[in-house]
Amino acid sequence: LLMKPCIFLDIDGVINPNRKKHNYQLDYNLPDTLSKKLNHPKIAILNVYLVNQVYSCFSKESIDYLKKLINKYDAQIIITSSWRIIYSLDQLQTLFDIFDLGKYIKASTPLISPRTKAIQEFINEHKITSYIILDDFDMANVFDYHFIYVHNYFKEPDYKKADYALFIQQKENKH
Structure with a gap:
């Protein structure tokens, strides 16, 4: 399972921009609405503030x-x-199912500090050969080109770096 390329994903500052949008209208029915729309009962039981934040921000x-x-x-x-x-x-x-991404979330890193150590441990334990790290905390000195430094949110230049990093690993791993 884990031999597929891995995207180590931070949330805040990567897909949840740091500049909080306080201007969205809190919709108390949003969990129910999304649950029905996506035919996903579990969304209905999530915290209403959390669902609104994820959906709007x-x-x-x-x-x-x-x-x-x-x-x-x-x-x-x-x-x-x-x-x-x-x-x-x-x-x-x-939560990620709101954007049809839940099925791609396979695990989370161990609860150890610093984050670099948690990622390293995960990579070693699961013998991961192809991966990238998307984060707004600089880890380039530890992970070199595997690391994509995201400022505020993941945008096109970051995507291009990530794409290239995965592409060269794909080529390396075929040899």
């Missing part, structure tokens, strides 16, 4: 670029964000 552009990478490389998502401390993997998958 997550960058649709970032989500689309993420989907592009997943489809192009048959990649899977590993959550590195501190959200993994607050929410279970099941809850995170359900």
Whole structure:
């Protein structure tokens, strides 16, 4: 399962822009509405504020670029964000299902600090050969070109770097 390319994903500052949009109207029915629309009962039981935040604040552009990478490389998502401390993997998958991404979330990194160590441990344990890391915390000194430094949210220049990093690993791994 984990031999597929992995995208180690941070949430805040990567797909949830740091500049909080406080201007959205809180919709108390949103979990129910989305649950019915997507035929996904689990969405209805998520926290109403959380669902509104995710639905209104997550960058649709970032989500689309993420989907592009997943489809192009048959990649899977590993959550590195501190959200993994607050929410279970099941809850995170359900949240990401709002954007049809839940099925690609396969795991989260171990709860150890610093984040670089948690990622390294995950890579070693699962013998991952192809991966990228999307984060707004600089880890380039540890992960070199595997690391994509995202400022505020994942946009086209970041996508191009991520695409290239996965592309060269794909070529390397074929040899």
